[in-house]
Amino acid sequence: MLKLFDLGARPARSPDAPPAVTATGGPASAPSGPASPTALVLDEWGLRRGRDLVAESDRLRAAGADALAAADYFGAAFDPDPALAPACADPRRHAFLARVLDAPEYRALRADTRLDDTAAAIAAAHLAEQFARLPAPDAAEKSGGDFGAELAALRAAAAAVDGARAEVAEFRDAAAALGLGPGAPGAGDPAAIAAVFRRVRNDPGIKRICELAGRFRRVARAKQRRKAAHGTGDVVGVVPGGDVGRLLPAELVRLAVPELELDALRRIAEGHALCREHHATEPVGKGPVLAVVDESGSMAGDKVHTAKALALALAWVARHQRRWAGLIAFSGGSGERLLALPPGRWDEGRLCDWLAAFIGRGSDLDVPVAELPRMYREVGAPVGVTDLVIVTDALCRIPAALRESFLAWRRAARVRAVALVVGGAAPGDLAAVCDETHAVPALDPASETVGRVLSL
Numbered sequence: 001m002l003k004l005f006d007l008g009a010r011p012a013r014s015p016d017a018p019p020a021v022t023a024t025g026g027p028a029s030a031p032s033g034p035a036s037p038t039a040l041v042l043d044e045w046g047l048r049r050g051r052d053l054v055a056e057s058d059r060l061r062a063a064g065a066d067a068l069a070a071a072d073y074f075g076a077a078f079d080p081d082p083a084l085a086p087a088c089a090d091p092r093r094h095a096f097l098a099r100v101l102d103a104p105e106y107r108a109l110r111a112d113t114r115l116d117d118t119a120a121a122i123a124a125a126h127l128a129e130q131f132a133r134l135p136a137p138d139a140a141e142k143s144g145g146d147f148g149a150e151l152a153a154l155r156a157a158a159a160a161v162d163g164a165r166a167e168v169a170e171f172r173d174a175a176a177a178l179g180l181g182p183g184a185p186g187a188g189d190p191a192a193i194a195a196v197f198r199r200v201r202n203d204p205g206i207k208r209i210c211e212l213a214g215r216f217r218r219v220a221r222a223k224q225r226r227k228a229a230h231g232t233g234d235v236v237g238v239v240p241g242g243d244v245g246r247l248l249p250a251e252l253v254r255l256a257v258p259e260l261e262l263d264a265l266r267r268i269a270e271g272h273a274l275c276r277e278h279h280a281t282e283p284v285g286k287g288p289v290l291a292v293v294d295e296s297g298s299m300a301g302d303k304v305h306t307a308k309a310l311a312l313a314l315a316w317v318a319r320h321q322r323r324w325a326g327l328i329a330f331s332g333g334s335g336e337r338l339l340a341l342p343p344g345r346w347d348e349g350r351l352c353d354w355l356a357a358f359i360g361r362g363s364d365l366d367v368p369v370a371e372l373p374r375m376y377r378e379v380g381a382p383v384g385v386t387d388l389v390i391v392t393d394a395l396c397r398i399p400a401a402l403r404e405s406f407l408a409w410r411r412a413a414r415v416r417a418v419a420l421v422v423g424g425a426a427p428g429d430l431a432a433v434c435d436e437t438h439a440v441p442a443l444d445p446a447s448e449t450v451g452r453v454l455s456l
Contacts, residue, residue: 036085039072039094046075053121063128072097073127077113077164078120096131099157109161111270112168118194122171123164130160170207174200177213177312179319179346196348205305206355212309215445216454220313223455224320241275248274287384287414288326289318289456290376292368294392295331295359303422306443307391308355313454314389315341324381327351330368331359340379367392367419369402369433373409387456388417390430391443398429406433418453 038047050071054060060070069090076082076097084101088094100106113119134156135149174197200206238248251273254264267273291311295304311327318325322343329337339354367390368375376386398406410417410433417434420443421427427437438449 035087035089037068037089038075039085039088039090039097040075040079041083041085042071042075046079047071049074049078053124057121057125059125060128063125063132065128065132069093069128069131070124073124073131074120076100076127077110077123078115078117080114082110092134093131096134096153096157097127099153100127100160103157103161105158105161105165109165109168112165112172118197119168119171121194122167122197123160126160126164126167130156130163170201170211171197173214174207174210176217176316177210177309178348178351179315179341180348192348196352199352203352203356206352208305209308209312209355212306212445213312216310216313216450217316219445219451220317220320220454223451224317226455235276235278237277238274239277240272242268242271242273243275244268246275246278248276250274286321286323287386288324288376288379288381289314290326290328290372290379290386290388291315292328292330292372292388292390292392294367294390294394295329296334296394297331297360298393299422300358300360303393303442304358307422310389310391310443310450310453312355314387314456315346317454317456319343324379326375326379326381327354328368328372328375329354329357329359330371331361332365334361335359336368336371336375338375338378340381365394365396365398367394367396367430369396369398369406372406373413376409376413376415384414386413386415388415389453389456390417390419390434392419392421392430393423393425394421394428395425396428396430398433403429403433416456420449420453 040046042050047067050069051067053070053074054065054067057070060073065073072093082101084094084098109123113123134152175193178196178200180193180196200210247268251264251267254260264273291314293299293304293307293311299307315325315327318341324343325341327337327339327341337354337357337359339350341351372388409415417436419427419430419434419437421430421437421439422441422443424439424441427434427439431437440447440449443450
């Protein structure tokens with residue numbers, strides 16, 4: 001067990017490794033001992049993770065990275081404080097990683113990947129790909145000698161860090177949109193999270209929805225913070241966070257001490273500062289949040305992507321308020337899909353299926369006015385005040401009898417209904433069955449209408 005966790009923190013060594021050499025090919029002046037097989041100081045777990053990554057990642061294998069190289073690339077992103085070994089059996093990899101660790105943007109990247117298996121694996125793939133593009137030593141000598149090799153290594157290191165930061169940002173947006181972000185309930189399985197991200201990355205539709213959902217979610221977070229909640233004066237504990245308004249006095253004092261100020265700002269930025277935890281009580285029981293997306297043929301493309309992004313943001317609001325959410329896709333008599341999302345862990349696979357599918361076609365009534373009472377029961381959420389948001393581009397005509405039965409169900413279930421009619425069409429009969437109807441040219445996160453919907 002001690003060897004497995006490498007409690008002595010000894011660097012990996014290979015007795016058969018050749019003597020250390022410099023990046024220019026000459027013998028190294030120090031150290032005099034054998035060179036390490038890895039460029040970084042890694043323990044047994046790090047070496048094993050390198051072997052696992054090569055077996056799991058097609059990108060690493062395509063880049064020609066072996067287990068030792070993969071362990072180096074992963075460790076540079078994952079380890080809290082990666083350190084270069086004094087010498088490495090592969091001086092080119094050692095020099096490349098030295099440039100990476102010195103890159104100006106590397107610290108920002110490591111803040112996003114540190115101790116995060118999936119994000120670190122993404123960064124490792126970028127490092128391996130850029131290292132594979134470095135010119136061979138003979139080619140580097142012909143193209144400019146040591147200066148040319150140094151310049152190529154600097155460019156490759158910068159490109160690797162920039163590419164990794166961009167893809168890790170995409171991963172964060174996708175994870176947050178699908179309920180896998182920081183603070184999400186349930187244990188995070190790195191393999192499952194990586195599989196979900198691969199699906200998002202390979203599906204342009206889901207990728208676009210997750211990008212848009214991030215914008216709506218930021219608006220929703222701002223709107224929810226401004227809401228007055230009962231019981232916020234009741235402090236029930238201490239939690240890590242970055243909300244300056246809830247910082248403990250001990251954390252605030254650190255900001256006034258020059259020697260501790262930068263560390264305190266880092267802890268706040270990373271969400272690791274100690275904050276008060278307040279308990280808020282709602283005077284009225286809350287039912288589910290139902291988001292209805294019209295999937296008739298006229299909603300194809302950016303319309304439905306934006307509507308589903310808004311639905312994901314509403315699901316985030318529901319989870320934030322510890323409520324159930326129901327995502328409903330409907331297209332007249334052509335088909336329907338219902339996905340119930342509990343306040344706890346979501347089924348990311350089924351959520352991706354719901355986002356990727358599109359019914360098309362449609363009929364005269366592309367809003368489930370007749371079907372909503374049944375769908376409400378199928379969600380299985382606790383009874384309480386329910387919020388219903390309908391997104392459509394249809395001019396709805398609702399028969400009088402159906403209109404009366406829908407209004408009766410709304411009164412019985414205590415449903416507050418809001419309809420957004422996209423494209424500027426008239427609301428039609430939706431105005432008679434909803435508390436609010438808004439005709440908007442598009443779903444813009446910055447618009448007052450969308451902000452009002454997300455402040456439920």
